Structure formats: C-alpha cells, structure tokens
Amino acid sequence: MARMVVIYKTPKDPSAFDEHYFSVHVPLAKKLPGLRGYDVSRGPIVTPTGPEPYLVATLHFDDRAAILTAFATPEGKACAADRRVLANDADVQIHLFDTAEV
C-alpha cells in the first residue's frame, strides 16, 4: 500500500479554507484514478515536537507509482492546481511513499 500525506499549516482564514477544502477540493480529489481511501484529521492535532498544523489529509493508493500516475491525469492536474488555491508550497508538506508493515 501507499499513502499521500498532506499537512497544511493554519491558513489565514480557516473558515474560508474549510469551505473550499470540503466543498471543492474533496470532490476533486475523490475523482483521482486509483484512490482507495481518503481521510482527514478531525479535531486538534497533538504535536509534541513542533508547531501544530491545521489539517492532515491522507490519501490511500495501491502503491507510490499509482499516486504518480494519478497526478499525471487531468483529474490529478485539476486536484494539484486546486491545492495551490488552498495553500502555496511554503504552507503545505506533501509526502508520497510506499508503506511496509513492521
């Protein structure tokens, strides 16, 4: 399995962010080919070693290659473009990786 973890810093206008995130971005992201699951953090995020982010979104795929393939499609490009409406590159961390149970 693989995950895409997207960590957003607190936006200037959280209610506008939420409105855009849930009414525009989530529907776009749910069209990504190969998406197996999608969840977001709910409530406070506990961060013992640093500043608290605003939202952690996690998208689940079969493998990392499937994530890269998804973002090369028109649906993926629309999703990435819309992410830039939500947060510029300095205000978001994005990590895509294959996972292995330990």
Add this chain to the structure above:
Amino acid sequence: MARMVVIYKTPKDPSAFDEHYFSVHVPLAKKLPGLRGYDVSRGPIVTPTGPEPYLVATLHFDDRAAILTAFATPEGKACAADRRVLANDADVQIHLFDTAEV
C-alpha cells in the same frame, strides 16, 4: 480511527539509524498498549513541496485518546525515550490525530 505520524529527517548515520530503529525501536513500539497497526515508508519519499524526509512511521490506534493513554504507560515512556536516541526534537515531526473518512 487515529494515527500517529512520525517524520524523521535524514540522520547523520543512516545505517546506524536503521539498525537502532528496526532492532530496538520497532520492538519497543510494538509493545504500546492499544496499537492496532504499524508501518513505515519503504523506498524514496516523494515530496513535491519541500525537502525529502528519511522515514515516515505510522502507528494506528482506535482514537487519539488511546495514543495519549499508551504514551502514559511504562511501555510508552520507554518508546518515547528511545525515540530521543534516534532523533532529537528538531529532527522529527510527530502528529497525533483522529481521522474521519471524507
């Protein structure tokens, strides 16, 4: 459900980190009460908006309260102490949060 996502920067000695992580830290973390699953990133981590971390570890629990309870136990304290052997607070991000499907 809830997750604890631990993102490690590249250590000074990756092979020593790996040795300690997999032979000492994983066995300690697997003793955490309430742990439902534990996986680590495998292979390169793609990070379109910033520097590439070394390892992303994800621990799965029923809810955020269960994570906080786990880290208040002796097993949790041992795990947290051992994490400080692996990386100081400046070299690791830790996020604990409840998740909601969207």
